[in-house]
Amino acid sequence: VYLYFIGIACNTGAGPSTSVAAEPLVAAPPPPSAVVPSSSSLKIEEHPLNFSSERIQMTLDYRRQHQGYTGEDITIVPSVVVLHWTGGGTASSAWNTFAPARAADARPELAAKGAVNVSAHYIVDRDGSIWKLMPENWMARHCIGLNHVAIGIENVGSSDLGGSTYPLTQAQVEADIALIRDLRSRWPITEVIGHLEYRSLEGSSLFLELDPTYRTGKPDPGPRFVEAVRAGLSCTGRSCFSTVSAELPAKL
Numbered sequence: 046v047y048l049y050f051i052g053i054a055c056n057t058g059a060g061p062s063t064s065v066a067a068e069p070l071v072a073a074p075p076p077p078s079a080v081v082p083s084s085s086s087l088k089i090e091e092h093p094l095n096f097s098s099e100r101i102q103m104t105l106d107y108r109r110q111h112q113g114y115t116g117e118d119i120t121i122v123p124s125v126v127v128l129h130w131t132g133g134g135t136a137s138s139a140w141n142t143f144a145p146a147r148a149a150d151a152r153p154e155l156a157a158k159g160a161v162n163v164s165a166h167y168i169v170d171r172d173g174s175i176w177k178l179m180p181e182n183w184m185a186r187h188c189i190g191l192n193h194v195a196i197g198i199e200n201v202g203s204s205d206l207g208g209s210t211y212p213l214t215q216a217q218v219e220a221d222i223a224l225i226r227d228l229r230s231r232w233p234i235t236e237v238i239g240h241l242e243y244r245s246l247e248g249s250s251l252f253l254e255l256d257p258t259y260r261t262g263k264p265d266p267g268p269r270f271v272e273a274v275r276a277g278l279s280c281t282g283r284s285c286f287s288t289v290s291a292e293l294p295a296k297l
Contacts, residue, residue: 083089087227090139094178096183100146102211103161104184110159110251112193119184125195125236125251126225127188127243128274129165130136130266132203134211136170136277143178158259167224168215176223177268188243189261196228200247205267213270221279229286237278237285239271245283 087096101119108114131139148156155163164185168176179185187197198221202211206218224225228234237252240263254260278285 063136073106078092080267085268087175087223089175089224092142092168092178094140094294095176096179097144097146097252100161103146103159107159107161107186108184108193111255111259113255114193122194123181123228123232123233125191125238125246127191127195127197127240128221128266129197129199129240130202130204130213130270131168131186131199134171135205135252136168136174136176136201137166139201140176140178148269157244158256159186163187165199167196167198167201169198169217169220169224170242171214171217172209173214173220175220179253181228181245188196188240189259190247190252191243193253194231194251196223198224200266200270202266206269206273209266213266215273218270218273218277221274225274225278225285235286237275237280238283240265241268241269242271242283257295274295 046105104119105114105117108116108119131142133139133142143162145162145284147160148162150156159232164179165187166177166179166181166183166185168178170176170250181196184192185197185200186192188195200213200217202208202213204210204212206213206215225234225237243259243263275283275285
C-alpha cells in the first residue's frame with residue numbers, strides 16, 4: 046500500500062505516484078501495551094489504533110456502500126491475507142497514517158469512496174518486528190473487493206527485495222511467513238496475495254465490490270517479495286492452504 050505518496054492503499058481510488066506528501070500530524074503511536082506470545086510463541090507488539098464509535102460507524106457505512114452489507118458490526122471471517130508495503134521507512138510513520146479515523150482531506154478521491162481512513166491489521170518493520178494494530182476479525186479498509194475477507198499486513202518499505210529505496214528485507218519475509226502460519230491456526234486462510242495481485246481474484250467468490258468504477262493499479266509489495274513469502278509457505282500459486290486444517294477450531 047502506498048501510504049506516503051499521493052496514491053494510497055489498495056482501496057483508496059488513487060494510483061501510485063512519485064511525489065511525496067507530508068505525513069499527517071498525528072500523535073506518535075502508543076508504546077506497546079504488551080508483547081503477546083501467540084499460539085506459536087510468535088512475539089507481537091500491541092500498538093492499537095483507536096477504533097472510536099465514529100470510526101466503527103464509518104466502517105459500517107463503507108461496508109454498506111461497497112459490499113451491500115446489512116449487518117450491524119464490523120466483524121469478518123478472514124480467509125485471505127493481503128501483503129502490502131507502506132511506502133515509507135518507519136513503522137511509526139505508517140501507524141501515524143492509519144491513526145486518523147477519517148480519510149485525509151488532502152485526498153478527495155479517497156474520501157469520495159468512503160469517509161473511513163485506510164488501516165491494516167499488522168505492520169511488519171524492516172527488522173522483522175511485528176505490530177498488531179487491530180483485531181484480526183475487524184474489517185480494515187486496505188484492499189478493494191477483499192476488505193470483507195482479508196487480513197492486511199503492511200511491510201515497512203517502498204521497494205521490492207533488492208530495491209533501491211527502503212527495500213523490503215529477508216527479516217520481513219521470515220516474519221510474514223511466521224505470522225501467516227500463526228493466523229492460519231485461528232482462521233480459515235486459503236489465499237495469500239500481494240496487493241499488486243488483488244484484481245486476479247475479481248470474478249471469484251471472494252471478491253466483492255459493488256462500484257464497477259472503483260479499481261486501481263498497485264505495485265506493492267513487489268513480485269519477488271510475494272513469491273519469497275509464498276515459497277516459505279509451500280504455496281501453489283496464491284493458494285497456500287487449500288484444505289481446512291485439523292488444527293482449526295471446529296466452528297471454522
